[in-house]
Amino acid sequence: MHVTTLCLGALAFDEATGYEIKKMFEDGPFGHFLEASYGSIYPALTKLTEEGLVQCRVETQSGRPDKKIYALTEKGWLEFRSRLQEPPAADRYRSEFLFVLTFAHLLPRDQVAGLVDEKLGELEAALNLIDCSDEPDSPGKRFVRDYGRHMYQSSIAFLEENRHWLENVDSHELSFPDQHGAERTLSPND
Amino acid sequence: MHVTTLCLGALAFDEATGYEIKKMFEDGPFGHFLEASYGSIYPALTKLTEEGLVQCRVETQSGRPDKKIYALTEKGWLEFRSRLQEPPAADRYRSEFLFVLTFAHLLPRDQVAGLVDEKLGELEAALNLIDCSDEPDSPGKRFVRDYGRHMYQSSIAFLEENRHWLENVDSHELSFPDQHGAERTLSPND
DNA sequence: AACTTCATGTAACGAGTTACATGATTAT
DNA sequence: ATAATCATGTAACTCGTTACATGAAGTT
Numbered sequence: 001m002h003v004t005t006l007c008l009g010a011l012a013f014d015e016a017t018g019y020e021i022k023k024m025f026e027d028g029p030f031g032h033f034l035e036a037s038y039g040s041i042y043p044a045l046t047k048l049t050e051e052g053l054v055q056c057r058v059e060t061q062s063g064r065p066d067k068k069i070y071a072l073t074e075k076g077w078l079e080f081r082s083r084l085q086e087p088p089a090a091d092r093y094r095s096e097f098l099f100v101l102t103f104a105h106l107l108p109r110d111q112v113a114g115l116v117d118e119k120l121g122e123l124e125a126a127l128n129l130i131d132c133s134d135e136p137d138s139p140g141k142r143f144v145r146d147y148g149r150h151m152y153q154s155s156i157a158f159l160e161e162n163r164h165w166l167e168n169v170d171s172h173e174l175s176f177p178d179q180h181g182a183e184r185t186l187s188p189n190d
Numbered sequence: 191m192h193v194t195t196l197c198l199g200a201l202a203f204d205e206a207t208g209y210e211i212k213k214m215f216e217d218g219p220f221g222h223f224l225e226a227s228y229g230s231i232y233p234a235l236t237k238l239t240e241e242g243l244v245q246c247r248v249e250t251q252s253g254r255p256d257k258k259i260y261a262l263t264e265k266g267w268l269e270f271r272s273r274l275q276e277p278p279a280a281d282r283y284r285s286e287f288l289f290v291l292t293f294a295h296l297l298p299r300d301q302v303a304g305l306v307d308e309k310l311g312e313l314e315a316a317l318n319l320i321d322c323s324d325e326p327d328s329p330g331k332r333f334v335r336d337y338g339r340h341m342y343q344s345s346i347a348f349l350e351e352n353r354h355w356l357e358n359v360d361s362h363e364l365s366f367p368d369q370h371g372a373e374r375t376l377s378p379n380d
Numbered sequence: 381a382a383c384t385t386c387a388t389g390t391a392a393c394g395a396g397t398t399a400c401a402t403g404a405t406t407a408t
Numbered sequence: 409a410t411a412a413t414c415a416t417g418t419a420a421c422t423c424g425t426t427a428c429a430t431g432a433a434g435t436t
Contacts, residue, residue, distance in 0.1 A: 001286050001289065006289070009289060009292070009293065012293065012296070029292060030289065030292070032283070033283050033284060033285040033288045033289070034284060034285070034289060035282065035284075081296060084290055084293055084296070084297060085297075085301065088286030088287050088289070088290050088305070089286050090312065091283070091284065091285040091286070091287055091288075092225065092283075092284050093222070093223050093281070093282075093283045093284075094223060094224060094225075094281065094282050094283075094284075095223040095224070095281040096191050096278035096279050096281070097278050097281055098223045098281075098334050098337065098338075099191065099196070099199060099220065099223070099224060099278070100274055100278050101330050101333055101334060102199070102219060102220070102328075102330040102331055102333075102334050103199065103202060103274055103328075103330050104328075104329055104330035104333065105328055105329055105330055106202070106271060106274070107274060107275075111275065115278070122280065138292075138293075138294075138295055139294055139295055139356070139359040139360075140291050140292040140293050140294035140295055140359070141292055143291055143292075143294065143352065143355075143356050144288050144291060144292050146348075146352070147288065147348055147352075148288075150344065150348045151341070151344060151345065151348075154340065154341065154344035155341065158336075158337055158340045158341075162333060162336070162337075165333075166329070166333050169329040169330070170329075
């Protein structure tokens, strides 16, 4: 999904500046399942303006750059709606955390414990962010918020149930053949 | 995380060809939370060989390209272990599905229903894939598999509980000001 | 007949991130 | 003092995907 579509979506809630749109991808309604940086948002907004999908109103400020407040045009609304009708790309969950834990038996125990603690901390912070967010003003927002909360809770529950088991996995030695086929080993703490 | 690290991880289980590594990112142990394509795996393997982190044995075949079987070297093991010790990047869950559903009130009901059905289908297929996969041969693999299963189940449960509510959301009209500030509306089905 | 699997590899293209550039104001 | 917030924007860079090229054997 192009950043332009994400911007259209952000503006479908309310007019906003590039800066505010970026915030929506941090704390706001999209924060938990989408990302976008200034380096992609600003050019996207410029492109959308050129295409007539959004319009821009400038508010002069002293001491800082003028505020450019973007809003959808009718053409923008229609285009956004038609983009929503295209089949969405499959969700992708990328987790280096799980990748590393796949090799738990090759890692020192305290690293495994540290990793799980950190993840648990992140998950709780994310949950907290959800609970502190504004009351959703549309059913879709409510659905997405509740979905997020449910998944975070579920993830926390799993980690808490399984952390002891995982942290007490036997450390295996790395065992592998050298160039000549002879067996060699390395311990995880070496 | 670089594809080279992913390849090192794949080879930490067993020697393999580029083709087989790709399979591991489809059905195999990493399939649910990582991706890699041939266009990145083959160059990565070449680079790893040049760096001496893996070695390559060629098996001649008739009728198809020779099989290049890659295996970690000692240097590769050590390098892999040290990469595992670097703090992993934060997980990222990208969901166009949730993005679209944020705007459920702007969508025709049957589209919302269709989206949820499709997602439920995907989720069940993924669960099924997990349950048909080989019995994990390391504790980390088992942990990751169980984590995946738990999250898929949790997601399915949430969608099933909430689908009726979501599909019966009132369709709102798109309401927005035109160039002159006058109120304009568009219905979702128009 | 047509499609999938096995098997490797390259090149062009796409798309976004990171880092940089600038700088006043407000909170700690 | 120091850091964070507000505010916009560009350019270089990373890095991976998609599509292409090749082609035999087995499956439906």
